[in-house]
Amino acid sequence: MSKDFGNFDSILIIGLGLIGGSLALSLKEEGFTGTIYGYDLSKERIQTAQELNAIDKGFSKLEEIPWDKIDLVILATPVRTFEKIAKQIKPFLNSSTVVSDVGSVKGDLIENLSNILKPNTFIGIHPIAGTEKEGIENAVVGLFKGAKVIITPTKESKDAQRLKKLWEDLGSKVEVMNPHTHDFVFASVSHLPHAVAFALVDALIKLSKETGIDLFSYPGGGFKDFTRIAASSPTVWKDIFIENKKDVIHAIDEFTKSLQELKKYIQEENQEKLIELLSESREKRLSLDKS
Amino acid sequence: MSKDFGNFDSILIIGLGLIGGSLALSLKEEGFTGTIYGYDLSKERIQTAQELNAIDKGFSKLEEIPWDKIDLVILATPVRTFEKIAKQIKPFLNSSTVVSDVGSVKGDLIENLSNILKPNTFIGIHPIAGTEKEGIENAVVGLFKGAKVIITPTKESKDAQRLKKLWEDLGSKVEVMNPHTHDFVFASVSHLPHAVAFALVDALIKLSKETGIDLFSYPGGGFKDFTRIAASSPTVWKDIFIENKKDVIHAIDEFTKSLQELKKYIQEENQEKLIELLSESREKRLSLDKS
Numbered sequence: 341m342s343k344d345f346g347n348f349d350s351i352l353i354i355g356l357g358l359i360g361g362s363l364a365l366s367l368k369e370e371g372f373t374g375t376i377y378g379y380d381l382s383k384e385r386i387q388t389a390q391e392l393n394a395i396d397k398g399f400s401k402l403e404e405i406p407w408d409k410i411d412l413v414i415l416a417t418p419v420r421t422f423e424k425i426a427k428q429i430k431p432f433l434n435s436s437t438v439v440s441d442v443g444s445v446k447g448d449l450i451e452n453l454s455n456i457l458k459p460n461t462f463i464g465i466h467p468i469a470g471t472e473k474e475g476i477e478n479a480v481v482g483l484f485k486g487a488k489v490i491i492t493p494t495k496e497s498k499d500a501q502r503l504k505k506l507w508e509d510l511g512s513k514v515e516v517m518n519p520h521t522h523d524f525v526f527a528s529v530s531h532l533p534h535a536v537a538f539a540l541v542d543a544l545i546k547l548s549k550e551t552g553i554d555l556f557s558y559p560g561g562g563f564k565d566f567t568r569i570a571a572s573s574p575t576v577w578k579d580i581f582i583e584n585k586k587d588v589i590h591a592i593d594e595f596t597k598s599l600q601e602l603k604k605y606i607q608e609e610n611q612e613k614l615i616e617l618l619s620e621s622r623e624k625r626l627s628l629d630k631s
Numbered sequence: 632m633s634k635d636f637g638n639f640d641s642i643l644i645i646g647l648g649l650i651g652g653s654l655a656l657s658l659k660e661e662g663f664t665g666t667i668y669g670y671d672l673s674k675e676r677i678q679t680a681q682e683l684n685a686i687d688k689g690f691s692k693l694e695e696i697p698w699d700k701i702d703l704v705i706l707a708t709p710v711r712t713f714e715k716i717a718k719q720i721k722p723f724l725n726s727s728t729v730v731s732d733v734g735s736v737k738g739d740l741i742e743n744l745s746n747i748l749k750p751n752t753f754i755g756i757h758p759i760a761g762t763e764k765e766g767i768e769n770a771v772v773g774l775f776k777g778a779k780v781i782i783t784p785t786k787e788s789k790d791a792q793r794l795k796k797l798w799e800d801l802g803s804k805v806e807v808m809n810p811h812t813h814d815f816v817f818a819s820v821s822h823l824p825h826a827v828a829f830a831l832v833d834a835l836i837k838l839s840k841e842t843g844i845d846l847f848s849y850p851g852g853g854f855k856d857f858t859r860i861a862a863s864s865p866t867v868w869k870d871i872f873i874e875n876k877k878d879v880i881h882a883i884d885e886f887t888k889s890l891q892e893l894k895k896y897i898q899e900e901n902q903e904k905l906i907e908l909l910s911e912s913r914e915k916r917l918s919l920d921k922s
Contacts, residue, residue: 468849488849521844524842524844525844525846525849526849528834528835528838528846529835529846529849529850529854530854532831532834533831533854533857533858535890535893535894535897536827536831536857536890537857537912538893538908538909538912538913539886539889539890539892539893539912540823540824540827540886540889541912541915541916542889542892542893542908542911542912543819543823543882543885543886543888543889544819544820544915545911545912545915546885546888546889547819547882547885551815553812553815553816555816555819555820556915556918556919558759558779558816558817558820559820559919563820563821563824564919565856565859565860566824566827566828566857566860567824567916568856568916569856569857570912570913570916571913571916571917571920572913573913574905574906574909574910574913575906577909578902578905578906578909581893581897581905582897582900582902582905585897585898585900588897589894589897589898591834591838592890592893592894592897594834594837594838594841595830595831595834596887596890596891597834597837598830598831598833598834598837599826599827599830599883599887600887601830601833602826602829602830602833602872602883603826603880603883606826606872606873606876606879606880606883607876607880609873609876611869611873614865614869614872614873615865615866615869617829617833618829618865618868618869619865620833620836621828621829621830621832621833621836621861622829622861622862622863622864622865624832624835624836624847625832625858625859625861625862626862627847628847628850628855629862
């Protein structure tokens with residue numbers, strides 16, 4: 341099937357950060373021939389987006405946007421801003437305009453956004469791609485190429501099919517998932533590791549203060565790789581943690597249990613149990629490299 | 632100063648695994664002209680070491696080793712075997728033979744080994760290098776080149792100077808440290824991250840079982856990089872955790888406090904405190920990339 345990007349003509353990207361910027365650049369790179377509009381509160385970011393040729397035209401006021409032309413709006417701001425923005429744009433939308441996002445939390449948020457925006461359709465998208473960097477100046481052309489992209493439609497629809505096609509034409513592997521399953525899965529494989537990385541660096545800051553030894557001058561032994569994701573955006577992650585609170589806290593609790601179990605075996609010098617726990621983790625982790 | 636590898640003539644490496652094998656290969660690569668003997672319980676590993684041209688001669692029985700020629704013994708087995716091996720080799724040692732190691736735990740272990748081996752000198756070495764792989768077949772030529780190597784002598788001595796020279800001639804940056812400081816530092820920057828990575832994979836195994844969703848089929852979002860070190864050797868790490876129990880448990884407790892604090896802020900939706908904790912960790916982590 342030839343590339344048609346779901347037959348959307350004019351796309352408005354709200355939030356010109358790393359993901360919004362990478363999306364705009366990737367659309368152009370992959371041959372999207374429609375118009376890309378950008379909206380951001382910061383005039384500086386709009387200017388950068390224009391200089392990078394990511395967007396055709398940028399706006400910092402909602403009322404100046406040519407809404408009659410726009411058939412797809414993509415929210416690319418931190419997830420805790422979505423409901424507020426949905427309420428703000430609602431009065432401007434055409435009846436056929438589809439609203440989507442690129443956020444890391446789905447679940448209840450999808451339902452809330454659908455309720456705010458109806459009769460317009462909201463369809464959730466989560467591209468499993470990104471870097472620990474921030475800002476449109478760090479945008480990456482082709483960021484979504486080969487990446488897994490989760491789509492969480494609440495019902496079958498032509499618009500969901502169109503959106504799926506748009507992401508497939510960007511080179512992504514699109515997978516359909518229930519919004520609540522999504523939140524559990526990513527609380528475990530992404531939000532938990534981020535929480536752990538932030539907490540690990542925090543603990544080392546405190547241990548350094550406590551002893552007067554600058555632990556950060558010994559970045560060997562896996563620590564540097566391990567905590568790369570602790571350099572991720574505080575605003576983005578504060579929003580993800582709060583918005584996906586229930587699943588994130590469940591994942592933190594389950595992880596804490598595993599760590600306490602490991603600690604207990606160390607305390608007891610239980611060699612057999614330690615080998616068992618470490619071997620099981622090792623085998624599981626090694627199996628990932630094969631896939 | 633020209634390369635003399637501390638003027639050691641014949642080195643015996645006990646334990647032909649990843650580190651022992653990499654050390655032997657690197658000595659030859661860097662121009663060590665003396666003899667390298669290898670000792671291992673496994674005849675298969677000895678054969679591989681000989682095929683790789685890592686050692687000149689290998690032994691699986693202590694009494695067959697030409698002890699009169701050996702002026703340096705390096706322990707390269709898991710740390711919990713050191714005391715037993717020290718007792719076994721003691722009767723064979725020349726009065727001038729220096730004993731050293733490449734283990735990740737120092738502290739009390741250094742004192743115990745010194746007591747077992749006296750009047751021979753024991754000098755602790757910890758090269759901050761390695762991979763999550765195991766075995767001499769994964770040995771890396773030049774593994775220690777540019778790597779930080781910690782030396783933990785309990786007093787100034789000519790032998791400590793010679794050993795320092797040997798590692799400098801391998802291209803390492805040698806740093807002197809108190810053995811107890813060493814254990815605190817590496818409990819924090821290396822043993823804790825490994826414990827956390829093992830526990831994280833363990834938690835995901837349990838969450839997968841609990842829900843019937845295979846979380847390991849979603850390795851995006853930083854999880855794969857983050858848990859690379861969970862593929863490290865269970866035997867090596869069981870030994871490190873037990874041998875450095877006190878410092879490892881202190882580090883786990885400090886980390887658990889940080890994670891519980893983060894959890895509390897998420898629970899309370901305390902945006903200000905979340906931004907504060909996340910920003911502090913981010914800035915600290917970013918500063919590492921600059922150094």
